[in-house]
Structures are given as structure tokens and as C-alpha cells.
Amino acid sequence: QKEVEQNSGPLSVPEGAIASLNCTYSDRGSQSFFWYRQYSGKSPELIMFIYSNGDKEDGRFTAQLNKASQYVSLLIRDSQPSDSATYLCAVLNSGGYQKVTFGIGTKLQVIP
Amino acid sequence: DGGITQSPKYLFRKEGQNVTLSCEQNLNHDAMYWYRQDPGQGLRLIYYSQIVNDFQKGDIAEGYSVSREKKESFPLTVTSAQKNPTAFYLCASTRGPGSTEAFFGQGTRLTVV
Numbered sequence: 001q002k003e004v005e006q007n008s009g010p011l012s013v014p015e016g017a018i019a020s021l022n023c024t025y026s027d028r029g030s031q032s033f034f035w036y037r038q039y040s041g042k043s044p045e046l047i048m049f050i051y052s053n054g055d056k057e058d059g060r061f062t063a064q065l066n067k068a069s070q071y072v073s074l075l076i077r078d079s080q081p082s083d084s085a086t087y088l089c090a091v092l093n094s095g096g097y098q099k100v101t102f103g104i105g106t107k108l109q110v111i112p
Numbered sequence: 113d114g115g116i117t118q119s120p121k122y123l124f125r126k127e128g129q130n131v132t133l134s135c136e137q138n139l140n141h142d143a144m145y146w147y148r149q150d151p152g153q154g155l156r157l158i159y160y161s162q163i164v165n166d167f168q169k170g171d172i173a174e175g176y177s178v179s180r181e182k183k184e185s186f187p188l189t190v191t192s193a194q195k196n197p198t199a200f201y202l203c204a205s206t207r208g209p210g211s212t213e214a215f216f217g218q219g220t221r222l223t224v225v
Contacts, residue, residue, distance in 0.1 A: 008152065034214065043202060043216045044155070088154065092211065098143060098162065099170070100206065100214050104154035 003027060004091050006103035015112050019076040023089030023103055026070070032092040033065055033072045037085045038105065044088055048074065079110045114139045118203050118217035125190070125197070125224050133188045133220045135203035141215070142208035144186035148172060149200040149219075158201075161186055162208060190222065198224050 005024045013019045021035070032051045036044035050056045050063040050072065062075040072091075076083055089103040116137045125131045137144065143162050147155040157170030161180040175194025180186055186205075190197045203217040 006154075032211070043219050045216075046213055049213060090155075090214065092206075092214075098206070098209055098211070099157060099160050099168075100145060100204065101157065102147070102155040104152070 002103075003093075003101045004089055004103040006089050006106050008104050009107040010109050011106055012109045012111055013079050015079060015081060015110055017079050019079045019083065019108055019110070021074040021076075021087050021089075021106050021108065023072045023074075024070055025072070025089075025091045027091065027093050028067075028070060030091045030093055033063070034090040034092070034100075035061075035063060035072075035074045036088040036090060036102075038088060039085045047087075076108075079108075081110045081112050084108055084110045116203055116205055116215055116217040118201075118220050120220060121218065123220055123222045125222060127224055128192045130189055130191050131222065133190065133201055133203075133222070135186045135188065135217060136184055137186075137203075137205045137215070138184060139205060139207075139215060140183070141205035142183070143206045143211070144180070145204040145206075145214070146170075146176075146178065146186065146188045147202045147204065149202060155202065158188065197222055 034049045035047045038044040048063045050065045056063045060077045064073045086105040088105045119134045145160040146158040159178040161167035177189045201220045204214045
């Protein structure tokens with residue numbers, strides 16, 4: 001089992017719709033969870049992080065965390081073509097020697 | 113401005129040669145990481161370091177070496193033992209335990225010719 005799992009996509013949504021990106025993780029003691037956006041050929045950029053169960057909203061983005069189910073998601077409301085990118089889920093582990101582990105990334109395509 | 117600087121942005125290497133990728137940060141972060149990205153593979157951890165003079169192997173350390181002689185610097189050497197080194201390499205840093213964010217450099221694209 002991979003430490004962080006994501007569906008590679010592509011996930012296609014029409015402009016203005018809600019895009020839902022999902023991620024599961026295996027380390028039950030993981031502390032913090034991140035969503036990064038990566039445009040082709042560019043470095044990842046942080047969109048949101050969350051470390052408490054529940055929802056966290058920032059503009060059109062909402063991160064949702066359910067530690068009991070070991071599940072984290074990212075919702076993008078009113079999707080725009082400029083949101084088309086690969087979205088990486090990352091998890092900060094709970095071990096004494098801390099490391100960040102990434103999922104494979106989900107490619108999102110927003111269709112005008 | 114604080115950040116992470118990777119150099120060079122593009123690098124070409126002949127087969128059988130070692131090459132070193134630079135990563136410098138002025139964020140006063142304790143932890144630094146090297147990742148490799150291949151198409152469809154996401155970011156895979158090569159090596160990471162929590163403190164000076166200490167580092168740990170990640171998931172794909174074979175064919176790579178690192179050093180951490182200074183807090184600000186975490187160079188990655190791609191040796192001739194790495195069978196498929198052509199990839200995009202990313203360096204990252206975090207403050208350390210309790211961190212909530214990782215910062216990334218702009219990456220180095222290595223091509224073996």
C-alpha cells in the first residue's frame with residue numbers, strides 16, 4: 001500500500017462547477033496535510049494545509065480532513081480554466097524523523 | 113526575500129559522469145529534502161536531512177549521495193550508478209518538527225546525453 005494515494009485522473013469538470021480531489025494516507029499518526037498545485041514544467045505551489053478534522057476554507061478552495069477514515073480532500077468551487085493543473089496531496093508523517101510524502105497527483109482539466 | 117535556490121535550472125550530463133545539484137535556503141529551516149519527479153510518478157523522496165551532518169535515505173536513494181555540512185545547503189550528487197537519472201529534481205525545506213508548510217525551489221531538469 002502506498003503511503004499517500006491519489007487517482008491520477010484526468011478529472012474533467014465544466015467551467016463553474018465544483019471540482020473534488022481526493023487523497024488517502026496510510027500513516028494513522030500523520031500530523032499535517034497539504035495540497036499543492038503544479039502547472040506543467042513548474043514547481044509545486046502550496047494551496048492549503050490542514051491539520052484538524054473538519055473543513056478549512058480559503059476563497060474558492062476548501063480542504064476537508066477526516067483522520068478516522070484517513071482521508072483528505074480538496075474542493076474547488078466555481079472552477080476556472082486557470083485551475084487546470086496537477087494537484088498533489090502531501091502528508092507530514094508522525095515519526096521522530098519527519099518527512100513529507102507526496103501522492104502521485106491528480107490532473108484536473110476545467111473545460112470552458 | 114527568503115527562499116530556496118536551486119541551480120542550475122537545466123543540466124546536461126554525459127553517461128558515466130557524476131553531477132552535483134545545488135540547493136541553498138535562507139529560511140533558517142532545519143529540515144531539507146530532495147525529490148525526483150518523473151512523468152506519471154509524482155514526487156518521490158530521494159534523501160532528507162533534519163539537522164546538520166545527518167541525513168536519511170528516502171524511497172529511491174540508490175545512485176544518489178548528499179551532504180549536509182551547513183544548515184543552508186543540501187547538495188545532491190547524481191552518480192554514474194544511477195541508471196536512469198533524466199528527471200526533474202526538486203529541493204524542499206521545512207522548519208522541522210511541527211512544521212505546517214514545505215517550501216520548494218524552482219527545480220533542476222537533468223538530462224543525460
